[in-house]
Amino acid sequence: MSVRTPLLPAWLRWLGVVVVAGFVFYTSILTVPPGTPVDDVKPDLLPLDKWRHFVAYAALGGTLAYATTDWEVDGRVLAAGVVGVTVLYGVGMEFGQSLIPQRYFSVGDAYANALGGLLVVPWYLVRPRLEFLPLQAWYRRVVASD
Numbered sequence: 001m002s003v004r005t006p007l008l009p010a011w012l013r014w015l016g017v018v019v020v021a022g023f024v025f026y027t028s029i030l031t032v033p034p035g036t037p038v039d040d041v042k043p044d045l046l047p048l049d050k051w052r053h054f055v056a057y058a059a060l061g062g063t064l065a066y067a068t069t070d071w072e073v074d075g076r077v078l079a080a081g082v083v084g085v086t087v088l089y090g091v092g093m094e095f096g097q098s099l100i101p102q103r104y105f106s107v108g109d110a111y112a113n114a115l116g117g118l119l120v121v122p123w124y125l126v127r128p129r130l131e132f133l134p135l136q137a138w139y140r141r142v143v144a145s146d
Contacts, residue, residue, distance in 0.1 A: 002131040006138040013067035020063045021089065024056050028093040032102060050112040053090075057116030061086040065120045069132060079124040086117030 064082050071078060090113025098105035133141065 002129055004138055004141055005130045005132050006135050007070060007132040008135055010067070010070070016063040017067050020060045024060060024089070024093060029096050029100065050108060053109050053112035054116040057086055057090050057113040058119040060089065061117045061120035062123070065123045069127065075124045075127060079121060082120055083117050086120070087114045090114060090117060
């Protein structure tokens, strides 16, 4: 049994990738995020900074996976490509930060970026069980099934 899933137009899916990648670039390279009182709290597990990296790169990997979901490529190859691009983007941002005064390359941030990028792997386990339909066709089927 497959689950009917809407597939947004390709231009909109890629716009999502550009927006997320642009946000990551802006907050990583063009500006220094302001400190907050939450940043000063030392949580038991991981600092808030690492969670931000993790979530940002999970979002990047997720939007990239959804943008490429209709590609006729083996799922394992596509998963490796999406994770690879996400991780390389994260490491690239860290190298970029090392060139900016008051910023630095952080191995911990690079690991958080990579782990966030790896969060997309379950998508490729679920994807074969999904039936992707263009948005209008999906809407017609949902409305017709009610």
